[in-house]
Amino acid sequence: MTLPDIHLCVVQPAGHEQALGLLDPARYFRYHFRRLGARVSLSKNRLRHDAVNFVFGAHLGFDEAQCERHPCVFVNLEQFGADGREADADYLALLGRRAVVDADPTNLAAYAAQPDRIPLVPFVHAPYLADEFDGVPLPLDGRPIELLHLGDFSAAAQAFVARIEDCGVPVSLLDQPLYGTERDAFIRQARAVLLCDAHGSGHVDPVLLAHCLSLGTPVVLQRTAATRVPGYIEQAVSWVDEDTLGTFFSCEFGTPAWVERTTQQHAHFEQLDPAQAMADILVHACGVGLTHLHRRDPQPWRPARLHLGAGTDYRIGWLNLEPGPRGEPDLALDLMQPLALPLAAVSALCGPLRLEAGQCEEIVLPLASIRAAELPTLLTNCLSLLREDGLLTIEGGAQVPDELWTRCTEQFWQLGWFDHRFERHEQDGDAARGRLGLRKVATTPRERTLARRMTIDCHLPEDAVPPQEQLLPAGTSVPLQALVGAPPGPGVDRELAEVLAAA
Numbered sequence: 001m002t003l004p005d006i007h008l009c010v011v012q013p014a015g016h017e018q019a020l021g022l023l024d025p026a027r028y029f030r031y032h033f034r035r036l037g038a039r040v041s042l043s044k045n046r047l048r049h050d051a052v053n054f055v056f057g058a059h060l061g062f063d064e065a066q067c068e069r070h071p072c073v074f075v076n077l078e079q080f081g082a083d084g085r086e087a088d089a090d091y092l093a094l095l096g097r098r099a100v101v102d103a104d105p106t107n108l109a110a111y112a113a114q115p116d117r118i119p120l121v122p123f124v125h126a127p128y129l130a131d132e133f134d135g136v137p138l139p140l141d142g143r144p145i146e147l148l149h150l151g152d153f154s155a156a157a158q159a160f161v162a163r164i165e166d167c168g169v170p171v172s173l174l175d176q177p178l179y180g181t182e183r184d185a186f187i188r189q190a191r192a193v194l195l196c197d198a199h200g201s202g203h204v205d206p207v208l209l210a211h212c213l214s215l216g217t218p219v220v221l222q223r224t225a226a227t228r229v230p231g232y233i234e235q236a237v238s239w240v241d242e243d244t245l246g247t248f249f250s251c252e253f254g255t256p257a258w259v260e261r262t263t264q265q266h267a268h269f270e271q272l273d274p275a276q277a278m279a280d281i282l283v284h285a286c287g288v289g290l291t292h293l294h295r296r297d298p299q300p301w302r303p304a305r306l307h308l309g310a311g312t313d314y315r316i317g318w319l320n321l322e323p324g325p326r327g328e329p330d331l332a333l334d335l336m337q338p339l340a341l342p343l344a345a346v347s348a349l350c351g352p353l354r355l356e357a358g359q360c361e362e363i364v365l366p367l368a369s370i371r372a373a374e375l376p377t378l379l380t381n382c383l384s385l386l387r388e389d390g391l392l393t394i395e396g397g398a399q400v401p402d403e404l405w406t407r408c409t410e411q412f413w414q415l416g417w418f419d420h421r422f423e424r425h426e427q428d429g430d431a432a433r434g435r436l437g438l439r440k441v442a443t444t445p446r447e448r449t450l451a452r453r454m455t456i457d458c459h460l461p462e463d464a465v466p467p468q469e470q471l472l473p474a475g476t477s478v479p480l481q482a483l484v485g486a487p488p489g490p491g492v493d494r495e496l497a498e499v500l501a502a503a
Contacts, residue, residue: 003282004289006033006040007048011057014313020179022056025077025207029054029121031128032278045314046328047072049351052289054101059091063317064098069301069351071292073099073285075121079203080110087111099288101281103206106228119281123206124232124272126214132184137216140191140259147171147220147253148190150208152198160196160222160245167249184215191254192218192238192262202226209233213269218262220253236269238262300344300352306385308335308365308378315364319350336374339381358387367396376415379408383420383440391425392438408438413451418459419443 008026012019030040047053047070055062056075066072076095080087087110095111101119102108108115149161149171161171171194174186187193193212195204202224210233212219219237221227238258240248252258303319310320310327320327323334330349343355363382370378382392405424407414412421425437443451452459465474 002286003036003038004286005048005051006038006282006285007046007051007053008040008042009047009053009055010042010044011055011060011062012044013060016060017177017179019057019060021207022077023180024211025075025123026054026056027128028123028126028207028210029075029278031126032274033282035275036279036282038282043328045316046330046349047316048349050348052285054285058094059088062094064094066317067098069296071289073101073281073288076100076102076107077207078107079104079201080107099284101284119284120277121281122230122232122272122274122277123210124274125270126211127270129184129211129214130216132181132188132215137188140218140254140262143189143191145172145186145190147192147194148186149173149194149196150187150212151195151205154196154198156200157196157198161194163245164194164249167246169249169253184211187212187215187217190217192220194220194222196222197224197227200224200226202228204229204233206230206233209237213237213266216266218266220248232269232272236265300354301350302354302356302359303350304359304361306360306363308363308370313366318364319353335381336371336378338377339384341384355385357384360385360390361387362391362393364393364395367394375404376407379422380415380417383417383422386440388420388440388442390440392422392440394436394438396434405436405438412443412447413455416455416457417443418448418451418457421447 008029010019010022010026012022026042030042033040041048041051047055047066049070051071053070053072054075055072056077058074059076059078074095078087078091080092092111096113100112101121103121103123105115105120108118112118147164147169149157151157153161153173164171172186172190174183178186195209197203204221204227206229209219209221213236221229221237221239223239223241238248238253238261301319305315305318307313307315307318307320308322310322310329314320314328320330321333321335322329323332323336325332331345331347331353333343333345341355341357344352345354346352363386365378365382379392386392408422409424419442420440421443422438423441425439427435427437448459
């Protein structure tokens with residue numbers, strides 16, 4: 001079986017810090033897919049046209065129209081049902097229509113018409129995490145943090161932690177949000193990690209739990225009446241509830257017997273291998289990719305919205321442009337240089353695409369990334385790309401001298417424009433955000449007359465001669481200097497006379 005390339009897309013709205021928690025499951029998928037021979041890439045917000053895309057965090061916002069051009073499998077890590085969070089109706093509808101991978105079989109009834117067709121991913125041992133501590137974790141007795149609490153610190157969690165500290169066990173908290181290797185450094189220094197049932201839902205974060213165990217740190221888990229976990233987790237952690245909390249933390253936690261038990265639990269956990277489940281998911285992805293290839297429109301994408309930027313401000317569903325590859329744009333194109341339209345290109349992220357004059361309904365550009373001397377060329381390109389009544393939004397446009405905007409609107413001919421120009425377009429909040437809106441409008445007859453008067457360009461149509469009206473071949477004439485040394489004679493005069501007589 002030939003595997004398709006795999007791309008992992010982490011959805012992170014601009015500035016959304018909690019979305020960084022999705023990097024852990026994405027990293028897990030990447031490692032285990034690579035074990036099975038797949039080529040795997042990973043990025044934020046970007047989808048690849050030439051790969052099957054696994055999307056993490058679609059509940060944070062996802063434009064489903066992207067599925068028309070990109071084969072997508074959605075990885076659901078949210079908890080549904082009576083004990084989970086209230087699910088967004090649009091997100092549930094998305095999962096019901098699209099290919100999904102889930103971590104919890106109890107979620108499937110909330111959105112799947114055929115639950116048995118949804119692949120399940122077990123989050124177990126992640127051997128690559130051993131590289132973070134050179135494969136040799138600190139002995140539990142030598143770790144400086146007694147007990148590290150991770151997760152939401154709700155009122156219920158605070159009360160539970162207070163009872164633990166009453167037993168003489170100090171509980172440490174991260175004083176600011178941390179993710180990735182920065183957070184892992186604290187996990188590796190803890191004798192154990194405490195995961196509370198912060199909201200009484202019974203939900204256990206399988207990703208965080210397996211991540212801590214893979215880092216060589218035991219986990220103490222609060223059990224409530226609603227708690228449910230897979231069997232392999234049941235045997236891998238230390239459990240406490242309302243009745244056993246005092247005994248466990250007063251008499252068991254940190255003792256040689258507890259250390260021995262957690263060592264055995266960790267040895268068993270290390271033997272858990274998700275290879276078969278991940279292979280099934282890859283087979284599922286192959287089917288998604290092939291189905292999409294047969295249904296996908298082969299015509300080039302003609303984007304209606306352009307964003308002159310990428311990086312951290314990447315916009316899903318837009319064509320994101322930058323002059324170079326640093327910000328991982330959809331297409332490396334410098335609109336501050338003269339642009340010849342139509343333009344055909346192929347993007348690894350978007351596939352074949354085409355830009356034509358009058359195609360776009362909206363263009364957004366950040367002024368901070370624009371070279372002032374080339375702003376006129378950029379504005380000219382934007383005017384060409386926008387359809388009539390299309391909108392150009394300039395972020396930071398209030399910083400540009402009014403003289404330039406006067407040239408765009410009232411003295412447009414100074415930029416070489418004739419048939420169209422920009423006019424100011426104010427929207428609510430633009431002034432507060434330092435944004436300037438410009439709308440493309442057709443010039444009036446009087447404005448075109450003024451432009452014709454004020455410029456050296458005559459602005460006349462070419463008046464092409466139809467072939468049936470062509471008396472002599474086009475391009476018969478030559479530059480005057482080419483006549484120097486030519487033999488004298490009536491040749492040209494005679495030929496013209498013969499043509500006219502025949503006419």
